[in-house]
Amino acid sequence: MGDLLVASTDVDGTxxxxxxxxxxxxxxxxxxxxxxxxxxHLPVPAPTLDxxxxxxxxxxxxxxxxxxxxxxxxxxxxxKADQASAEAVNVEIGSVDETVDENEQPGQPHxxxxxxxxxxxxxxxxxxxxxxxxxxxxxxxxAVHGAPELGEAEAGKGIFVAAHRDHxxxxxxxxxxxxxxxxxxxxxxxxEQLSEEIAAGVWHRIPATSEILSTADEWxxxxxxxxxxxxxxxxxxxxxxxxxxxxxx
Numbered sequence: 020m021g022d023l024l025v026a027s028t029d030v031d032g033t034x035x036x037x038x039x040x041x042x043x044x045x046x047x048x049x050x051x052x053x054x055x056x057x058x059x060h061l062p063v064p065a066p067t068l069d070x071x072x073x074x075x076x077x078x079x080x081x082x083x084x085x086x087x088x089x090x091x092x093x094x095x096x097x098x099k100a101d102q103a104s105a106e107a108v109n110v111e112i113g114s115v116d117e118t119v120d121e122n123e124q125p126g127q128p129h130x131x132x133x134x135x136x137x138x139x140x141x142x143x144x145x146x147x148x149x150x151x152x153x154x155x156x157x158x159x160x161x162a163v164h165g166a167p168e169l170g171e172a173e174a175g176k177g178i179f180v181a182a183h184r185d186h187x188x189x190x191x192x193x194x195x196x197x198x199x200x201x202x203x204x205x206x207x208x209x210x211e212q213l214s215e216e217i218a219a220g221v222w223h224r225i226p227a228t229s230e231i232l233s234t235a236d237e238w239x240x241x242x243x244x245x246x247x248x249x250x251x252x253x254x255x256x257x258x259x260x261x262x263x264x265x266x267x268x
Contacts, residue, residue: 020045021175023231024052024222025240025247034155037240040206041163041227043174044095050213051095052206053163053180056236057152059203095158095205151236154206162190164199165232177229198232223247 024040034057044051153161161182164170169186170179181187190199208216216222225247234242 021173021178021227023175023225023227023243023247024217025225025243027220027223027248028244029220034152035221039231039239039243040154040222041174041178041231043163043172043180043205045210048210050208050210052208053153053161053202054151054204054206055163055200055202055231056239058236059150059152095156095207151200151202153202153204156205156207158203158205160187161202162187162199163202163232164190164197165229166190166193166197169197175227175229178227178232200232223250225250 020042022042024038024042026035026038026040030036030038034054038057039055040052041055042050042052150160159182161180162169163174164179164181165177167173167179169190170181171183171186172180174180181190187201190197213222217224223244225243231239
């Protein structure tokens with residue numbers, strides 16, 4: 020928990036291609052991750068907090084803690100052996116293509132609404148390009164953000180995860196904008212499966228930092244892949260550090 024999985028350059032033609040995944044829960048048997056750089060353009064009406072937050076929205080808001088992390092595991096319904104992310108490798112990118120409004124102008128952010136139809140208050144929350152595809156396994160809308168008071172769990176230093184409706188609404192209505200991503204769906208592994216994927220070169224694993232919150236989707240993988248690859252090579256060679264190619268010139 021609190022690490023990033025950065026897809027290797029060997030991964031091509033699937034939803035994992037150039038993907039960056041945040042591990043939000045781990046125990047001795049399972050792991051849960053959220054893809055961070057798969058933005059979705061949804062036609063209005065978008066999913067509502069009422070329909071997407073589910074039971075998570077009905078409970079009180081606990082502070083970010085290890086207890087909160089276990090709460091997230093319950094929300095996501097911990098992955099079973101037959102729901103491994105390895106299956107996602109065979110899902111083509113085309114299966115999650117963005118839906119584009121015919122009336123949308125090139126370069127103009129797509130705007131969708133969150134909330135019950137006809138709600139003139141908190142329900143009508145503009146989310147722009149913040150809604151993301153987190154993985155092929157179903158789950159509620161969650162937010163990955165940098166506001167500790169609005170998170171149920173911390174997934175890396177300065178990175179928080181929220182699933183409760185009150186937290187999501189407060190985040191979206193914040194007077195001072197807070198960097199965030201709204202995410203639907205997730206990836207799941209057994210620890211054995213995750214270890215096998217890393218050993219097979221599907222993922223590079225590195226610590227997560229809050230810098231990911233303010234990095235644009237299209238730049239997230241290019242920004243991380245060099246250091247992530249160096250980290251993996253260092254680990255494979257059993258050395259402390261391997262210089263990046265640009266450092267050797």
